[in-house]
Amino acid sequence: MLGVLFVAALIWWGGRFLQLPRALRLALLGLLFLAVLSLQLTLPEGHGLRQATGGSAELWLMLGGFGLLAAGYGRIISGLKARAQPKANTMSDPSSQPAPLFSEIELNRYARHIVLRELGGPGQKKMKQAKVLVIGAGGLGAPALQYLAAAGVGVIGVIDDDEVENANLQRQVIHRDQDIGMPKVFSAEAAMRAQNPHVEVRPYHRRLSEEIAEDLFADYDLILDGTDNFDTRYLVNRVAVKLGKPLISGALSQWEGQLSLFHPAKGGPCYQCIFPEAPAAGLAPSCSEAGVIGPLPGVVGAMMAVEAVKQITGAGATLQGEMLIYDALYGESRKIRLSPRAGCLVCGGGN
Numbered sequence: 001m002l003g004v005l006f007v008a009a010l011i012w013w014g015g016r017f018l019q020l021p022r023a024l025r026l027a028l029l030g031l032l033f034l035a036v037l038s039l040q041l042t043l044p045e046g047h048g049l050r051q052a053t054g055g056s057a058e059l060w061l062m063l064g065g066f067g068l069l070a071a072g073y074g075r076i077i078s079g080l081k082a083r084a085q086p087k088a089n090t091m092s093d094p095s096s097q098p099a100p101l102f103s104e105i106e107l108n109r110y111a112r113h114i115v116l117r118e119l120g121g122p123g124q125k126k127m128k129q130a131k132v133l134v135i136g137a138g139g140l141g142a143p144a145l146q147y148l149a150a151a152g153v154g155v156i157g158v159i160d161d162d163e164v165e166n167a168n169l170q171r172q173v174i175h176r177d178q179d180i181g182m183p184k185v186f187s188a189e190a191a192m193r194a195q196n197p198h199v200e201v202r203p204y205h206r207r208l209s210e211e212i213a214e215d216l217f218a219d220y221d222l223i224l225d226g227t228d229n230f231d232t233r234y235l236v237n238r239v240a241v242k243l244g245k246p247l248i249s250g251a252l253s254q255w256e257g258q259l260s261l262f263h264p265a266k267g268g269p270c271y272q273c274i275f276p277e278a279p280a281a282g283l284a285p286s287c288s289e290a291g292v293i294g295p296l297p298g299v300v301g302a303m304m305a306v307e308a309v310k311q312i313t314g315a316g317a318t319l320q321g322e323m324l325i326y327d328a329l330y331g332e333s334r335k336i337r338l339s340p341r342a343g344c345l346v347c348g349g350g351n
Contacts, residue, residue, distance in 0.1 A: 101125060101128065102124075102128070103198075105198075106152070106198055109152070109196075109198070110124050110151075110152050113127075113151070113152070116315075118313070118315035118316060119309075119313055119315055122313075123312075123313035123314075123315060124152060126312050126313050126314075127151060127152050127153050127154065127309065127312055127313065128152055128153075128154040129154055130153050130154055130155070130221050130222065130312045131153075131154065131155040131156075131157070131219060131220045131221050131222075132148055132153050132155070132156050132157070132220060132221065132222045132223075132224065132308055132312075133156075133157040133158075133159070133216065133217065133219075133220040133222070133223050133224070134148070134156065134157065134158045134159075134224045134226060135159055135160075135208060135223065135224065135225045135226060135227050135232070135236055136158075136159075136160050136225070136226040136227045136228070137158050137160040137162075137172075137174065137184040137185055137187070137188040138160070138162070138168065138172055138184065138226060138227075138228065138297075139171045139172055139226070139228075139252060139292065139297030139301070140226030140250045140251075140252065140297050140300060140301040140304060141158065141160070141174075141188070141224075141226040141301065142171075142172045142173055142174035142175070142188070142297065142298075142301060143173065143174070143297065143298045143301030143302045143304075143305065144224055144226060144250075144301040144302070144304045144305045144308070145158055145174055145188050145191075145192055146173075146174055146191065146192065146195060147301075147302055147305035147306075148305050148308060149192040149195050149196045149199050149201070150195055150196055151305070151309055152196065152198065152199065153199060153308070153312070154199060154200060155199070155200045155202065155220075156192065156199060156200070156201050156202070157201075157202040157203075157204065157216075157219070157220060158185050158188055158189070158201070158202070158203055158204065159185065159203075159204035159206065159208055159216070160183075160184045160185050160188075160204075160205070161183075161205060161206050161207040162183070162184050163181055163182060163183050163184060164179045164180050164181065164182050164183075164184055164187050165180065166180055168184075170294045171292060171294040171295075171296075171297045171298070172184075172297070173298060174187070174188050174191045174192075175187045175188070175191070176191075183203075183205045185203035185204060185205045186203055186205065188201075188203070189201045189203045204216070208227075208232060208235065208236070209235075210235065213235060213236070213239040214239050214242070214243065217239050217240060217243050217245055218243060220245070221245070221246075221312070222245065222246050222247075222248070222308055222311055222312065223236060223240050223245050223246070223247045223248070224247075224248045224249075224250075224304055224308060225237075225247060225248070225249045225250070226250055226301065226304070228251075228252075230275075230278035230279075231278075233249065233271060233275075234271070234272060234278070236249075236271075237249075237262065237270055237271035237272055237346060238272075238346055240262070240270075241264055241265075241270050241346050241347050244265040246261060246262070246263040246265075246266075246311055246320075247261070247262045247263065247270075247271065248260075248261050248262075248304050248307050248308060248311070248319075249261075249262060249271055250300045250301065250303070250304045251300075252292050252296055252297055252300060253290060253292070254290050254291055254292055254293070255292075255293055255296065255327060255328045255329035256296075256325065256326065256327050256328065256329075257296055257297075257299065257300035257303075257325075257326045257328070258300075258323055258324065258325045258326070259300055259303055259304055259307065259319065259323070259324055260274075260319050260320075260322060260323040260324070260338060261307055261311065261318045261319045261320045262320070263320050264340065264347035264348075266320065267321075267340075268320040268321045268338070268340070269321065269338050269339055269340040269341065269344075269347070270340075270344060270346050270347040271346075272341075272344055272345070272346045272347070273338070273339075273340050273341035273344045273346075273347065274323070274338055274341075276341065276344070293328055293329075295328075296326075296328050299326060299328065300326065303324065303326075307319055319335075321337065321338050321339070322335050322336065322337060322338060323335065323336050323338055
């Protein structure tokens with residue numbers, strides 16, 4: 001048997017030295033294998049030539065099987081390498097090559113996302129192709145905007161008609177002392193661009209109104225509502241329901257925050273199913289009236305950004321049909337189930 005292996009090595013390496021084509025050397029090895037196998041199958045047991053070539057056909061059949069597996073594996077690897085290489089015509093014409101979706105800097109920046117099993121490259125690609133509109137650049141909008149930009153959401157719109165005030169800086173951490181007097185949307189835009197120049201920021205320095213809401217929402221895939229008055233919340237909800245846009249809504253009061261995802265088009269309730277009427281004056285005071293602990297908007301706003309990432313990528317389970325309530329004073333959180341309300345004037349309550 002050693003003699004057969006020596007002849008095989010001589011064919012392969014000697015043929016290579018003589019610059020014989022690879023296909024010819026493989027054909028010669030195949031002929032040698034068939035000749036040895038024929039001797040094993042035709043000569044009687046104990047024959048000298050059969051003993052000299054291994055004495056067993058099973059041994060050669062096993063060797064042949066391993067050889068076929070190795071050859072098949074090599075073909076697969078070669079095919080994958082060929083697919084990974086650019087075509088010859090694109091090599092000669094660089095302009096015909098498609099631009100990569102992510103630069104090397106972006107791949108490094110989002111590496112911690114890409115290694116997450118629930119996100120990976122496809123999830124990061126969805127985020128880069130997503131368009132998210134944030135209503136309000138205040139307590140909830142500030143952290144949501146920062147984390148959406150850092151996460152690599154491709155297009156982020158922000159609408160707010162307020163200017164930065166000194167009293168905002170206790171909690172609205174996207175703004176700085178030097179931004180006092182600047183429109184919040186432009187202060188937020190500067191901070192987001194400084195954080196991640198690879199995202200597009202669209203600031204709208206104006207109040208959201210019935211006249212512009214529908215056209216504005218139509219340009220985005222997902223809406224985040226961080227406003228602090230019921231009139232705007234009801235407007236945002238009506239337009240989001242009408243256009244079939246998912247809406248992530250957050251709210252704050254002193255030490256407590258809450259958030260949920262409303263998407264009646266996918267079977268959940270809308271905001272007005274849960275809050276059919278605005279509370280009477282004084283029952284739901286604003287942060288300026290009742291106060292709010294500074295880090296609380298950061299906690300809830302960051303949660304809103306997490307919900308946005310999950311909604312965009314399909315990772316995990318969103319808060320659709322649920323409301324998360326966080327009590328910062330006692331370090332407790334709980335969830336309650338939410339259901340469509342029959343006869344809801346906005347979404348119909350699923351009817």
